[in-house]
Amino acid sequence: MRPRHTRHSRRRGLVAAAATLAALCTGQTLNAVPASAAPQAPRPATAVRTAEDHAARVLATSLADPAWRARLRRAALASDEVDVTALARRAPASLKAALVADDRRIATAKGLDTGVGSLLRLRLGDASMRTALTSGAAPWVAAATADESTATLTAYDSRGRAHTLDARTAPAHPVYVVDIDGSKALDAGLDVLNKELERYGVPSADPGPARASANRTTAAASGGGFWTTRISAVELSDDEEPWFKGAAEIYTLVTGFGQDGKVRVDPVDMPYLDYDGTIYRPNQILVNWSSYKYNLADAVMMEDDGGTNYRDLAKAIAAALLTVTDQGAYIPLVNAVLDAVPDKWWTDDPDYVDSWYTLARSDNGTRHGARGNGWMTVEPYYVQEF
Structure with missing residues (x-):
């Protein structure tokens, strides 16, 4: 079975963290990404x-x-x-x-x-x-x-x-x-998402091979390696799915503050995470801490069910995140990402799977998602210089 996720209750289980973020957002008006630029019908x-x-x-x-x-x-x-x-x-x-x-x-x-x-x-x-x-x-x-x-x-x-x-x-x-x-569409879509976020002023790392190349460049420039958070195991909840559905297409948006103090979003493709009720052991790097100012980041896991417009998604996320400024302490960004997506999108796509608030660089063990729809076992992992 592929993961099944109810979109209409996406904020369930997230109320406590919402209050924290709401108090810290500036709410300033954007010129580059007008809030009125939400996608029009047909969806x-x-x-x-x-x-x-x-x-x-x-x-x-x-x-x-x-x-x-x-x-x-x-x-x-x-x-x-x-x-x-x-x-x-x-x-x-x-x-x-x-x-x-x-x-x-x-x-x-x-x-x-x-x-x-x-x-x-x-x-x-x-x-x-x-x-x-x-x-x-x-x-x-x-x-x-x-x-x-x-x-x-x-x-x-x-x-x-x-x-x-x-x-x-x-x-x-x-x-x-x-x-x-789905795999082909998601791969192309995350590339579009990365480029569009950069265009709107939200730093973003390429989710594919170019990201690994950038990581190697970072290590070489610093004269050493860098710390990451690696996923050693992950599982999503087991829910009944229609017979006509194929494998899921899962990706995660890692968010936090970059070294320049600006909010950044790093899309991470998870092509192996096809079915719910199955434990996967990918040893996949989720967070490259050399890209972040603080030792904390958030992760929002999503599923592309087919109808995601990645250009519109990038525009919506940028419009929300560019209103959040660095206050000198870490601010959770999960709700900003979720609230960026227009409500009408949640009746179709993309699916909100789960979210992980304040992942720490030192985390070593199993972290359950805030929504209770999945868990990940993570560990610090040092990437050596070549």
Whole structure:
């Protein structure tokens, strides 16, 4: 099962820390990032769902072609996920054009450059359907809606007819699920988030390989290594999930005050954290303390359920964090990050998973999240100079 997180109660369990932050925020007006610049309708998640649903309907009707249906069946049985846009290069031109257009709509809705490539993916809804699909049953096609609380799911057959399915119980009839490549989208999205935060004046470290390179540069410049906080184990709560959902895409926003006294945000991708109820032992660096003024930082863990627009997310976070100034003592920033996201986003994406207030450089042991939805075992780790 993938992690399931209720968005509407995101502040539950965080009340005590909220009072601390509220008393310390300056509330000054920003020129670079106006508060009125919140994203307008349609919401990113809605736009992504619309594109996925259109792709599902187009793919369903395309299955009337026996040769194409057989090719797609072989691909779905051979792989956990199929890049249908790429596979459709050998399909009728109209199908390829429709999928390419939906891919572009999804990239735009998520604030990604169209150069990210195809994001649409197709997979068999549940392993229990393999036998029926192998036996030649004509599959239906459904879109992986971002609404985890849905009770039903709509699937389409090759004649364009809609079938209502139970979202909690996998049907006996084989169903292809159209979704996006979450890992690819998140990787590109965190790169956009990093660049946009920097553009708005919030220092941010690259979440990918460039971050490791920057860390090595820091160590070399200081003539030695640097202290970090490393995750030795992590687990999220075990909650029931719809059968049509794939693996989660988890990332963490580490926040604190940089060496210059300005608030900074460092996105950390956690590509291994796919399923709840599973203990992962990544030995992943979460905080690079050489980037921070104080020996304290906060961490907000999020899940991209498909509809996050990373440009809008960066704008909202920057608008909130740039109002917080260094008072000469550490200020918790978790609530500032959560309050930055417009309320209407929490009915879709991104998901708030959990948060860790005042992680200390000296922390060595298990820390439970403020929301009670997960725990991490952390330890100080010194990165040696090369």
